[in-house]
Amino acid sequence: MRQLPPLAAVRAFEAVARTGSVTRAAEELFRTHGAISRHLRLLHEHAGVALFEKDGTGLRLTQAGSEFYVAVRSVFDQLEQAYGRLAQQARGPGLHVACSATFAMRWLVPQLAMFYRAHPDIRIRLSMTSAREMRSEGADLLLAWDLSGYTDADRRRAIALAPVTFAAVCTPQYAKLLPRKRTRIAHEYTSSAWDQWEAKTGRSVARGDTLAFPHTHLCIEAALSGLGVALVEQRLIAREMREGRLVAPFGAVAFDGGLCALPAAGRILPPHADAFIEWLRSSLAGTPLSAPS
Known part of the structure; x- marks a missing residue:
């Protein structure tokens, strides 16, 4: 027979530890604040050790609680993934x-x-x-x-x-500017793309300011708005290129x-x-x- 803690109480514990709040855990689990608090007391009594301690008006994990949360989080992650695969197979x-x-x-x-x-x-x-x-x-x-x-x-x-091929693109009007007046549009999390472009072409097509965005589609929209030169894989801008809204006067380069x-x-x-x-x-x-x- 497995010696397991009350699973509903463990679920409440995981939600409080993850969200840092009894109130947020209650909202997530569609329970009352009092019900979540009762689950935490039950788990405390069952384990015989405090898992949370008061921190001002909130709670924080004790050392024992932190160690237990690491194990619970790992098990819940595995259970969530396994159940997702099971549901997918059923579909x-x-x-x-x-x-x-x-x-x-x-x-x-x-x-x-x-x-x-x-x-x-x-x-x-x-x-x-x-x-x-x-x-x-x-x-x-x-x-x-x-x-x-x-x-x-x-x-x-x-x-x-x-293969992937990147083009430095802008509006036809923007292409007429001098390189020192052009703004480079960069992706915040793949900034190495411009480094690879310049290493392969030996050209710096935009030497002015740099605008950075967290998503490629935002970089594309910025280029379409005439804000600068964006470096984009050509498949993603095929329509804009065909329509002439974006041009690639500086060429395109196959990336590693x-x-x-x-x-x-x-x-x-x-x-x-x-x-x-x-x-x-x-x-x-x-x-x-x-x-x-």
């Missing part, structure tokens, strides 16, 4: 894919209709992440072009999908690494992942890498 064949919001909105989602026509029984679940938080979050596959922040083991597991699919560590990929990966390769290869300016 039928599917694949959980994580990628940047810009890639999802500007390329992947518009292309998914073709995938579904070829594979009507497979459903793709998307988690959209920022470059700052680019991790799988329980996904089967992570799609990314820059794996420099990952471990050597992760990079060895990565599956190559397609390319777009990759990174399988989740410690898990076997679902059988239908191969079909999605091959579709990605084919579709990415069919997208023109050099849009007309």
Whole structure:
């Protein structure tokens, strides 16, 4: 027989420890403040050791509480991920894919209709992440072009999908400015892109101020608004290039690494992942890498 604490009390403890507030935990669990407090007292009595202590008008974890929370958080994370996979399996064949919001909105989602026509029984679940938080979050596959922040083991597991080609783009009017008057539009979390551009081209096309944004689609919108020169993978701006709203007078450069699919560590990929990966390769290869300016 397992010697477990009252699970409802453990759930209340985890919510209070994570949110730092009995009130916020009660709101999250749809319980009253008094009910959460009773759960904490029950857990205290059951364990025989205090897990929280008063800190002004709030609570803080004791040493014993901190150690217990580390274990509880790990178990809850594993349980949440396992249950998510179970629920996904119950819904039928599917694949959980994580990628940047810009890639999802500007390329992947518009292309998914073709995938579904070829594979009507497979459903793709998307988690959209920022470059700052680019991790799988329980996904089967992570799609990314820059794996420099990952471990050597992760990079060895990565599956190559397609080359990536970055263009320095701006409005036609903005391109007429002198380089010293041009503003560089940078991504806050992949600033190495401009370093790689300049190392490969030997050119500095924007020597004025720098504007930084946390998402690629914001960089694109800034360029469209005439705020400066943005460095963007060409697939993401194909429409704006075709329409002439953005131009690439400074050329385009193939970057190192390319777009990759990174399988989740410690898990076997679902059988239908191969079909999605091959579709990605084919579709990415069919997208023109050099849009007309």
